[in-house]
């Protein structure tokens with residue numbers, strides 16, 4: 145399908161399209177192409193601490209199939225030089241020599257007018273030919289549109305864009321989200337090229353509430369897991385964990401707004417590549433079932449919800465049979481690990497009451513409201529490597545989360561276990 149037609153379909157007729165895609169995604173095991181990718185990565189082009197070629201090589205060497213470098217409000221295009229001193233301040237004394245050891249013939253140095261040595265940050269088009277491998281490794285154009293409203297960070301990643309998208313702003317967080325989405329959709333319409341726009345780390349700076357996520361219905365994607373240690377993945381006393389925000393937002397969308405749900409991605413949001421501290425790579429990724437390793441095929445599958453998010457658990461099978469209304473999950477097990485598979489959803493008779501959060505002086509806090517535990521409740525738990533959930537017809541949606549007994553090898557929060565999150569299913573009859 146041509147990208148333009150696809151996007152129009154996505155905007156105009158999501159119901160029929162998503163139903164069709166869910167049904168079409170049923171394939172025999174072994175015939176599927178699963179591609180592993182990270183869609184949130186920073187380099188020296190903004191506030192990361194390594195060269196884009198080094199970062200790309202890091203991911204390619206570890207079996208990733210695709211990567212988007214998503215620097216803040218900049219595309220890696222054109223000419224950009226950086227003082228070597230800045231590189232060393234960020235990445236340590238060896239950052240440049242390591243780069244020269246790996247990409248020696250490509251490294252460009254010059255002496256600036258002030259007598260200081262500078263190194264060129266290479267644009268994507270100059271190095272992609274050296275790193276990309278057909279069917280094996282793909283670099284996608286990306287940007288983290290880094291907006292803010294009253295000091296609250298509103299960050300959204302755009303993948304596969306054709307030109308820089310400057311933050312548009314807005315009077316409220318929701319307006320800024322909508323405005324940035326509109327700009328991206330407009331660029332996609334004009335260029336005919338699909339763009340994936342996903343909302344980043346909602347709890348970073350406590351900027352985005354579950355209601356914000358629910359009501360900006362042009363957004364279909366967000367980060368259910370972001371590997372940066374500073375993004376408040378687990379929430380706090382006044383803010384729910386990101387995973388619960390997902391269920392609240394999707395319940396509001398499907399039950400009250402009659403709009404399609406958000407799909408969840410896992411990403412690294414990596415900035416630090418030289419030691420084990422900070423926001424290091426490899427913590428979270430998406431697995432996408434696609435026809436081929438091209439930007440268009442990857443985004444078509446993500447748009448259709450044919451992917452899952454992972455922080456370490458790999459699945460052999462994730463299938464929703466729309467006819468029998470059965471969600472089936474099978475883990476690709478690691479030796480000595482056991483798994484808990486939970487099916488999480490909201491039932492149609494859930495308690496719809498909610499209340500605002502208040503501080504000690506009974507003043508309303510800007511935070512997600514307090515909702516009943518009926519929202520996003522555990523509908524079934526299976527200990528083992530495979531599990532099936534048969535929908536009764538009472539579910540607004542159901543999704544699966546798989547948790548290993550093994551600790552995450554490089555946790556972003558204390559006590560983190562390896563996990564995988566599948567997309568919500570069974571919701572099509574809820575939307576207009």
Ligand SMILES: [Zn+2]
Nearest residue numbers: 288299344345
């Ligand atoms: Zn961000």
Ligand SMILES: [Zn+2]
Nearest residue numbers: 184186288413
């Ligand atoms: Zn980021």
